[in-house]
Amino acid sequence: xxxxxxxxxxxxxxxxxxxxxxxxxxxxxxxxxxxxxxxxxxxxxxxxxxxxxxxxxxxxxxxxxxxxxxxxxxxxxxxxxxxxxxxxxxxxxxxxxxxxxxxxxxxxxxxxxxxxxxxxxxxxxxxxxxxxxxxxxxxxxxxxxxxxxxxxxxxxxxxxxxxxxxxxxxxxxxxxxxxxxxxxxxxxxxxxxxxxxxxxxxxxxxxxxxxxxxxxxxxxxxxxxxxxxxxxxxxxxxxxxxxxxxxxxxxxxxxxxxxxx
Amino acid sequence: xxxxxxxxxxxxxxxxxxxxxxxxxxxxxxxxxxxxxxxxxxxxxxxxxxxxxxxxxxxxxxxxxxxxxxxxxxxxxxxxxxxxxxxxxxxxxxxxxxxxxxxxxxxxxxxxxxxxxxxxxxxxxxxxxxxxxxxxxxxxxxxxxxxxxxxxxxxxxxxxxxxxxxxxxxxxxxxxxxxxxxxxxxxxxxxxxxxxxxxxxxxxxxxxxxxxxxxxxxxxxxxxxxxxxxxxxxxxxxxxxxx
Numbered sequence: 001x002x003x004x005x006x007x008x009x010x011x012x013x014x015x016x017x018x019x020x021x022x023x024x025x026x027x028x029x030x031x032x033x034x035x036x037x038x039x040x041x042x043x044x045x046x047x048x049x050x051x052x053x054x055x056x057x058x059x060x061x062x063x064x065x066x067x068x069x070x071x072x073x074x075x076x077x078x079x080x081x082x083x084x085x086x087x088x089x090x091x092x093x094x095x096x097x098x099x100x101x102x103x104x105x106x107x108x109x110x111x112x113x114x115x116x117x118x119x120x121x122x123x124x125x126x127x128x129x130x131x132x133x134x135x136x137x138x139x140x141x142x143x144x145x146x147x148x149x150x151x152x153x154x155x156x157x158x159x160x161x162x163x164x165x166x167x168x169x170x171x172x173x174x175x176x177x178x179x180x181x182x183x184x185x186x187x188x189x190x191x192x193x194x195x196x197x198x199x200x201x202x203x204x205x206x207x208x209x210x211x212x213x214x215x216x217x218x219x220x221x222x223x224x225x226x227x228x229x230x231x232x233x234x235x236x237x238x239x240x241x242x243x244x245x246x247x248x249x250x251x252x253x254x255x256x257x258x259x260x261x
Numbered sequence: 262x263x264x265x266x267x268x269x270x271x272x273x274x275x276x277x278x279x280x281x282x283x284x285x286x287x288x289x290x291x292x293x294x295x296x297x298x299x300x301x302x303x304x305x306x307x308x309x310x311x312x313x314x315x316x317x318x319x320x321x322x323x324x325x326x327x328x329x330x331x332x333x334x335x336x337x338x339x340x341x342x343x344x345x346x347x348x349x350x351x352x353x354x355x356x357x358x359x360x361x362x363x364x365x366x367x368x369x370x371x372x373x374x375x376x377x378x379x380x381x382x383x384x385x386x387x388x389x390x391x392x393x394x395x396x397x398x399x400x401x402x403x404x405x406x407x408x409x410x411x412x413x414x415x416x417x418x419x420x421x422x423x424x425x426x427x428x429x430x431x432x433x434x435x436x437x438x439x440x441x442x443x444x445x446x447x448x449x450x451x452x453x454x455x456x457x458x459x460x461x462x463x464x465x466x467x468x469x470x471x472x473x474x475x476x477x478x479x480x481x482x483x484x485x486x487x488x489x490x491x492x493x494x495x496x497x498x499x500x501x502x503x504x
Contacts (some may be wrong), residue, residue, distance in 0.1 A: 167359035
């Protein structure tokens with residue numbers, strides 16, 4: 001295998017930061033060039049130089065913050081419910097032969113349905129409301145967590161249950177707390193982290209049905225050709241996702257501190 | 262002296278049709294006695310130990326433990342070949358794992374843990390995670406966890422087979438030291454005949470198909486024993502002939 005020698009630019013933190021910054025600048029420069037030279041058809045591409053100004057406008061018009069807060073409501077509810085239910089159903093199905101057999105076909109039928117297909121029923125059941133958006137988000141998150149939990153619990157090494165028996169620790173609750181949960185925690189937490197990303201992806205689409213939030217603001221801005229505003233919402237989505245993912249990664253690291261790093 | 266463990270006509274087979282792993286197996290272990298069980302691989306040594314530990318169910322015969330049930334101790338405790346610490350518990354909590362459910366106050370529990378930490382020379386490492394321990398330390402922790410429940414019978418399943426030769430010798434000497442202090446009987450599974458002869462009061466040979474006890478050799482050599490003693494080497498050689 002060819003081994004690359006790392007220089008200041010590729011090996012050192014400062015060097016890498018500078019290169020990363022250069023990459024972003026280059027991207028914006030090409031974008032600006034495409035927009036100003038008319039290479040991209042006028043009115044189809046936002047002007048990157050107008051973005052700071054648009055950000056201030058969106059903020060001053062009191063559109064940005066309410067939209068972010070509204071989206072967060074959908075996000076937190078949908079994510080929490082989907083995660084909790086996915087974890088519970090996955091854990092029960094993996095621990096009980098009866099539950100596993102009972103739900104196996106049902107899961108196989110329902111799982112391939114894209115969360116967005118449920119928008120129809122979200123509107124029928126919850127009207128155009130926060131609950132409807134949260135419902136659609138929860139469905140996507142549910143499957144991610146259900147499957148991650150199910151396989152993590154299934155894959156707990158039986159030797160740990162043998163150990164529990166050898167030392168008189170047979171109680172169901174005792175084994176769940178001292179063996180099953182910690183042993184499957186890496187897989188369960190990885191699923192939760194995937195769910196955090198999955199929830200964002202369905203969030204915007206779920207809001208396109210008209211519930212207030214960033215998705216709706218994007219839709220409205222696009223309708224009047226305000227593409228700069230669309231980009232602002234895209235960037236805010238990216239920022240909020242990065243924040244929540246970083247926070248969760250810290251939590252995960254703390255919970256799994258027993259693992260060799 | 263009355264045996265604390267009596268195995269009578271024990272047989273074991275997987276499923277219904279397969280031929281038995283062992284059959285009509287008889288073995289007694291006295292109070293405080295150190296018995297090594299040797300035999301080739303696949304002869305059912307570990308399965309025998311699991312039957313005694315109640316981790317596997319025999320197909321026939323009886324296992325009788327003549328040990329009173331007490332509320333603050335367990336009658337038997339197992340040391341596994343792989344150490345088998347729970348990776349998500351610090352060493353101290355791994356060692357206290359078997360104490361839950363015994364009638365002990367919090368202070369008694371802590372002092373049990375401290376006692377076996379000292380006995381196995383692990384005091385300094387009590388707050389470490391298992392992945393921060395060496396192979397030898399993991400095995401000592403496995404022994405400490407078993408000793409913490411004050412067992413009358415210690416079941417050891419090839420506990421030193423996965424560590425390097427020098428560590429193994431240290432662990433063997435430490436085990437003898439601990440055994441003499443605790444007075445527990447030991448059933449020690451190994452495929453290493455020299456190890457068996459060096460450690461045990463009696464060496465029991467399992468062989469045949471289905472396996473049974475083909476040889477039961479008392480080792481009357483005085484302790485401490487020298488590893489290179491001629492008598493010891495001779496006994497090991499004789500037992501090897503039986504395999």
